[in-house]
Amino acid sequence: MLRRQLISCFLIVTLSCLSVHWTASQCAPRWDGQGSTPHIREIFIGKCWYYQTRIKVSTSCPKNCTDLWEKFASAFIYKSPCNVTQSNYNDYISAVTDTENIPKDKALLWSGVYPFVYHYSQRGRRLTAMADTFMGYMTNEIGNWCGQEAPPGINYQQCPAWGSCGPRSGVDMVYWEAASKRFAEMASGVVHVMLNGSRVPSYRNTSMFRYVEVPNLREAQVTLLRVLVVHNTGTGQRETCDTGSLIELKNEMNGRGIKYECIDDPPNLKHLLCVDNPNSKECQFAADGLTSGGSNTWSKHKIKFFVLPLIIFHYTVWLIQ
16 A cells, blocks of 8 residues: 555656646747857857957956856846846946056947958957957857856757847847947047948948947047948948938937048048959959059059058958957
């Protein structure tokens, strides 16, 4: 009799556990994106030390990379990805930027021009975009991350795809909003922004540049917003400095007392685009300049001393990145 009771109790407990497990698995969210990057902790800490020892060597005591990881991870581990807010990242954002500054006149905001914007910024050699800073470098191209309420607290199987938690929601979107807000607050002097004039609108309502960075530019420390409008080779100009949404941006800056300047296809950006697309219609200015107004010998010298060094420089920088 006792044996039968023990077997009955065992079966009841086993079936209850299976039922709970089955119910939990059926009710667990099914996200439509890839899971957190494998070994994300080790990658994060490695990027942290690499930046401090190879990219921008700190003259003061370096930051504790393990501590920074713990602050970053605490924002999302053991939390549902759609319930994470900007405030969850406050401790990390404060810790990673407390000793960092963006050189005056060097801040570069952007929208619709990734990854070209970083070919131009050259890790802060020309201008400084967010991924050129310690804060941006740490999480740029690190892949996905999201949490779950069950152990181990990080979901390596699936995460919500960008935007699937709803507008301005989700573990990654709110992070980039928080980081973009801090970056804009740090900008001073002449602030540059690179926009894509081959898409309409160039200054779109859904871009973080418009709804996060522009509102957080500080009038007291920004003297000029310089807009660099680039147009993709082969697509033509769809918006220019004097048309469309860029007029809205100009009016906003004027209303806030921030001086405004806009340049369509600055020559340095146009030359950089033409390195990769030399045969496009927009790049024929280079070919015409090489074949007109002189002998073939002089044209060859132009190729040798002007075009080739540009190509060599571009790809040398790319290789060492």
